[in-house]
Amino acid sequence: MSSPWIKVAEYSGIEEDETLSVEHEGAQICLYKVGGEIFATDNKCTHGDADLSEGLLQDGHLIECPLHEGTFDIRTGAPVGLPCTEALRCHEVRIDAGSIFLPARQP
Amino acid sequence: MTTAADAATEQLIRLAPKFKLTREKLMAARHLPGNVYSSPEIYELEKEKIFMTHWLSVARVEEIPNVGDYMTFDVMNEPIIISRPREGEISVCMNMCLHRGVAVASGCGHAKDFSCPYHAWTFSIDGKLIAAPGMKESECDLKNATLKKLSVQIWRGWVFVNFAENPVPFHEYMEPIEKNLWWFQSENCKLANKAVIDVKCNWKFLVENLIDIYHVGVIHRSTFGGFVKGEKLKFNLEKNGGWHTRYEARPHSKSGVQIFPTLPWATEEPSGIACKAGIYPNLNLSMRADSLRMWHIWPISPSETRVICYMLFPEDAFSIPDYDEEMKKYIAFVKQIIAEDAVMVESLQNASGSKFFVPGPMAPLEEAIHHMENHYVDLMTA
Numbered sequence: 001m002s003s004p005w006i007k008v009a010e011y012s013g014i015e016e017d018e019t020l021s022v023e024h025e026g027a028q029i030c031l032y033k034v035g036g037e038i039f040a041t042d043n044k045c046t047h048g049d050a051d052l053s054e055g056l057l058q059d060g061h062l063i064e065c066p067l068h069e070g071t072f073d074i075r076t077g078a079p080v081g082l083p084c085t086e087a088l089r090c091h092e093v094r095i096d097a098g099s100i101f102l103p104a105r106q107p
Numbered sequence: 108m109t110t111a112a113d114a115a116t117e118q119l120i121r122l123a124p125k126f127k128l129t130r131e132k133l134m135a136a137r138h139l140p141g142n143v144y145s146s147p148e149i150y151e152l153e154k155e156k157i158f159m160t161h162w163l164s165v166a167r168v169e170e171i172p173n174v175g176d177y178m179t180f181d182v183m184n185e186p187i188i189i190s191r192p193r194e195g196e197i198s199v200c201m202n203m204c205l206h207r208g209v210a211v212a213s214g215c216g217h218a219k220d221f222s223c224p225y226h227a228w229t230f231s232i233d234g235k236l237i238a239a240p241g242m243k244e245s246e247c248d249l250k251n252a253t254l255k256k257l258s259v260q261i262w263r264g265w266v267f268v269n270f271a272e273n274p275v276p277f278h279e280y281m282e283p284i285e286k287n288l289w290w291f292q293s294e295n296c297k298l299a300n301k302a303v304i305d306v307k308c309n310w311k312f313l314v315e316n317l318i319d320i321y322h323v324g325v326i327h328r329s330t331f332g333g334f335v336k337g338e339k340l341k342f343n344l345e346k347n348g349g350w351h352t353r354y355e356a357r358p359h360s361k362s363g364v365q366i367f368p369t370l371p372w373a374t375e376e377p378s379g380i381a382c383k384a385g386i387y388p389n390l391n392l393s394m395r396a397d398s399l400r401m402w403h404i405w406p407i408s409p410s411e412t413r414v415i416c417y418m419l420f421p422e423d424a425f426s427i428p429d430y431d432e433e434m435k436k437y438i439a440f441v442k443q444i445i446a447e448d449a450v451m452v453e454s455l456q457n458a459s460g461s462k463f464f465v466p467g468p469m470a471p472l473e474e475a476i477h478h479m480e481n482h483y484v485d486l487m488t489a
Contacts, residue, residue: 048222068222068229068238082237083220083229 005094005101011038012098019063021053024102029091031100032074034061038093038100039074046072046079046086115152118142119488125466126484133477138466141459143483144309150409154183156486157388159270162277164390164403165189166266167298167417168197170215177232178215182270183406187257188212188221189266192233197261199268200234200254211254230254263294265401281386283345290353290382290394292372293401296419300438304414304445308456310389310406313414315479316448317391317402318350318383321472326447330440342474348387348482350475356381356395366433367397367424385475387482397424400441410456416441 008022014033021043022029028043030053041063043051050067058064062071062080070084077088094101109117119126128137143149165180166189177190179202186202188211202210204223211221211230220237222229229238234254242249258269260277267277278285306313316322320340340354356379365378373380373396382394391402399419407413418441427433458464469477 048227067227067240069240069243070238085219 004104005096006104007099008102009100010098011095011100013100014038017057019053019055019057021051024091025105029102030063031093032057032063034074038095040091040093040102041072041074041077042089042091045070045084046088047084052088111148111151112155115146115148118146118149119152123488126488128466129477129480129484133469133471133474136469136477138469138476139311139480139483140466141461141464143487144311144456144459145409147409149487150309150406152487153406156489157483158183158406159185160274161388162260162267162269162274162280164262164265164267164401165199167419168261168264168266169298171197173217175217175219175232176215177212177218179210179212185270186210187268188232188234188254189268190232192231196233197259197266198233199257199259199266201257203254204228204230205236205249205252205254206239263291264296265293280347283347284349284351284384284386287343287345287351288384288392290370290373290380291384291392291399292370293399293419295371296399296421297425298417299420299425299434300418302414302416302418302438302441302445304416304442304449305407306412306414306445306449306452307410308412308449308452309409309459310404310412311483312452312455312459313404313412313448314385314389314391315476316452317404318385318475318479319473320354321470322448322451326451327444330444330447340472342478344475344478348479348486349385350478351382351384352475353380353382355379365397366437367420367427369396370394370399370421371423385479387479398437414445416445 008024009020009031014020014031016033018033020031022031029040030043032039043053045052045065047070048067050065052063052065055064055066058071061074063074064071068083071081072084072088073080077090079085079087092103122140122142125140129139163182166178170178171189171191174191174194177188180187180189187199188202189199192198202212204211206226206228209223209225211223218232220229220231227240231237234256236249236252239249258274260267340352342350342352344350378396380396384392389404393400401417403415405413
């Protein structure tokens with residue numbers, strides 16, 4: 001039976017308070033490491049045409065988009081600072097033996 | 108060092124003896140000298156003294172019907188954004204980024220915010236600054252910053268704006284003419300179409316041309332012509348350069364037959380009813396039994412003007428059989444009228460720049476033109 005999780009990166013491949021953009025099943029995903037924990041969201045901002053992986057993590061769990069400096073909570077995808085108003089899609093993450101996995105699409 | 112305004116003022120002073128001839132009573136008056144239609148300095152002073160001080164109609168409310176709709180417009184190179192930020196509210200602000208002045212919005216449409224195309228400063232659709240990326244370390248206080256707001260007044264479905272800091276209250280300005288416009292119920296009509304025509308002449312020639320009924324029988328024979336007899340027409344002249352009149356005419360169509368249904372408020376009137384009014388500086392209101400028009404005259408340069416004719420009809424008109432075909436014919440009819448006039452006004456423009464042109468005497472039928480030319484002199488020499 002095929003595994004429902006796909007490896008996308010090494011845990012040691014992201015620095016603390018940093019982002020990493022990965023491709024996963026044709027989509028651009030942004031990984032974050034905050035307090036040792038890994039989070040994942042779509043990489044494209046829901047407000048403007050920009051990649052969140054090029055933004056800065058602020059105040060713990062906020063990712064600030066580089067284009068207009070609006071923010072989202074990376075734990076829930078909720079828009080926090082204007083001009084962001086639409087929620088960001090989050091993805092479940094699994095760590096196993098030093099690797100980061102994202103869920104495969106259900107067959 | 109003389110500024111352009113100084114040069115214009117000097118030119119106006121030197122024209123004083125010619126203005127005196129315009130100021131004579133109608134039967135003895137002469138038209139304005141050519142210089143006011145061709146001088147670039149006087150044109151700039153007109154912007155300052157007239158267009159930046161008067162209430163100007165820039166849009167119909169149905170052009171931005173839903174919350175989030177916006178459109179852009181330009182008055183003598185002053186770019187503005189007209190938007191509907193909330194239910195029941197229309198906002199107009201200057202379309203210039205607070206950073207370096209780039210236009211933040213373009214065209215028209217629907218938006219949640221405007222992101223300046225230069226450095227991505229972002230504004231709500233009514234001009235509040237909501238993001239200034241890269242500016243965190245700036246010591247300038249950008250809290251509460253907004254694009255400059257202009258005074259707005261909605262009147263009978265039209266969006267009026269005023270660029271002045273402290274404009275004359277709108278109702279005060281309209282008061283002299285307001286009660287005479289029973290026939291202009293544009294709030295009970297919908298915009299059917301806009302005809303936009305560019306003409307190579309000074310704006311004032313077109314404003315005057317639109318009430319120059321003296322030429323109708325000569326130029327517009329094939330469209331809506333027929334001579335207008337002076338005795339049958341009386342101009343009512345109002346303060347602030349306004350005027351209104353009523354006369355009998357053929358229905359406003361190529362065939363002379365009424366195509367669209369009668370306006371609900373004109374059913375008791377004769378079918379040949381024609382009403383007209385002028386609101387200074389650049390509006391010409393026109394009514395026939397079945398339709399309303401408001402002509403807007405916008406200066407582009409001393410010798411170029413954009414004419415926008417808004418065609419309005421009550422609800423009923425939109426559901427007549429063959430509406431699309433009849434509307435196409437109607438628009439072509441309106442454009443043909445301007446095309447017939449364009450040849451004349453472009454010739455006037457040419458003469459206005461010639462030292463050989465001597466303003467001629469006014470005709471009795473030019474009473475409204477006399478009124479507006481005198482109002483112009485009042486405003487420009489104040």
